Amino acid sequence: MGDHVAIIGAGVIGSAWAARFALHGVDVRVSDPSPSTEKVLADVLGNARWAWSELGLPPVPEGSVTVVDSIESAVQGAFHVQESAPENPEIKIAILETIAQFCPPDTVIASSTSGIKPSDLQGSITNPERLVVGHPFNPVYLLPLVEVCGGAATSAETIATVMDTYRSISMKPLHVRVEIDAFIADRLLEAVWRESLWLVNDGVATTEEIDDAIRYGFGLRWAQMGLFETYRVAGGEGGFGHFIRQFGPTLSWPWTKLMDVPELTEELVERLEQQSDAQSGQHSIRELERVRDRNLAAILRALESHDWAAGATLREQRERLTP
């Protein structure tokens, strides 16, 4: 059993993993060849500490965060490795091979990939039974969800271990039992992306109007109930079968252009860019990060006393961390 977590790849996602582990008292070693690693890491750690205070969590002894100069140095003696390299199968496989070569043979290696199947990543690494996907959601230091998905060679023990590791840092691991590209959440997100791009492409709505349609309406529902339970309530006492028999047929009405993705012409890209600038360009990214994190922390705290969905996770986190 190692004594630290290795973070391989420390962009926005990897750095936020480092912050989440460190804020739960776990020592972290980070490896990333980018010259901006120290800066990104410092910025994200700063954001995470700020979010921590917004959540009203007690101050705890932080784990150390050390940037090292090789994958080998990072993973030696690690009890968990979290890989967050660019979303390119060849790059990820090469990095995972190096990780597997140098870390203890029973150390779990988790990939943050949002789309690549674990079976496609584990073919050439030593002890492939300890490779698993652990796909988080940005900002990782605030959102509880992490999708856990094993490949053909992944052992049940690896799944159990990584679920425990994620729970220990107050996350909600969701075991994706069937290995599919993009897992669960990103499939839903891709569906929304496709439809949204058509709406902009066809001049129906701007990026701001689409965001407003989400955040003043069903986005508020989804922060706490999701799709099926929301419609179970809407359907009333007849139960979900009654509801879906009535409502289901309308889903095949030809409302959408889902069968296709609009071509990302330079014209469409520029339109998206201009609309996004008009919507949010008056704020820096740093300001928007603060707005996002302040809102997320406030929502989590609002749900905490209600013991529902993400609120329960925050309550468990507070209990875990309170001396």
Next chain:
Amino acid sequence: MGDHVAIIGAGVIGSAWAARFALHGVDVRVSDPSPSTEKVLADVLGNARWAWSELGLPPVPEGSVTVVDSIESAVQGAFHVQESAPENPEIKIAILETIAQFCPPDTVIASSTSGIKPSDLQGSITNPERLVVGHPFNPVYLLPLVEVCGGAATSAETIATVMDTYRSISMKPLHVRVEIDAFIADRLLEAVWRESLWLVNDGVATTEEIDDAIRYGFGLRWAQMGLFETYRVAGGEGGFGHFIRQFGPTLSWPWTKLMDVPELTEELVERLEQQSDAQSGQHSIRELERVRDRNLAAILRALESHDWAAGATLREQRERLTP
């Protein structure tokens, strides 16, 4: 100018419209042929009053809510008519014709339809320039969004008037400038529905797992920022064009089955029903309504002090209602 609002069709949506108007001090007359109208209305009014107190809004003199025995009685002398009949074009057109026949010629007639184009509704009514879609989101007494969409014959004055009416009851009217089936939000929702039904159909995930993937993850983001602004932040200082050039191509990866809708076989309906029962069957619909409304009110209050999206709407509501 009339002195009340007419609610035509008082199921869950129509009753919640009645509640939203009455709680803002507007007198309401309701017409619905169903024998359960009084009960549904009383239940929804009770829920809405409870949600009002959860929002911490000041008590205000409520408008009267009167059930009358005909469309004619409801709409005579009304300054706004809100039609929430079943989602069937023939039924809606017949009802809208009757409404238009008896209400003042310049009274705005708004349809709550979630999918039918206003041009397809206004063909045969008198003074079709005052017909418009005002599509709300359940629970109407809590969610601010209402999509406003005019048809070919709708006047600009009607759009302006109905937007003002909705603002006066503390809603966020979103003008859908291009007339398309299902407007904006329900297109996004349909995309998620289709993909979710495939995930259940193919045995990848249960209804509860899909809801968890939403409410512990991106659902929290969407309660406050929506899609484009969230990814603008994730993309960093390079701007949205930089982000979409990098990310966009992955959207055409063959991740989804969006091109199609799973056949709603009896087997799939039963599976959905059983999974939904396993997930939520221990709670009555009334309990789930309370959970939903308590959570929504808490989220809105959490955002209010932050002056972002739905929070700003609540703040304006409080200012409007505080003596």
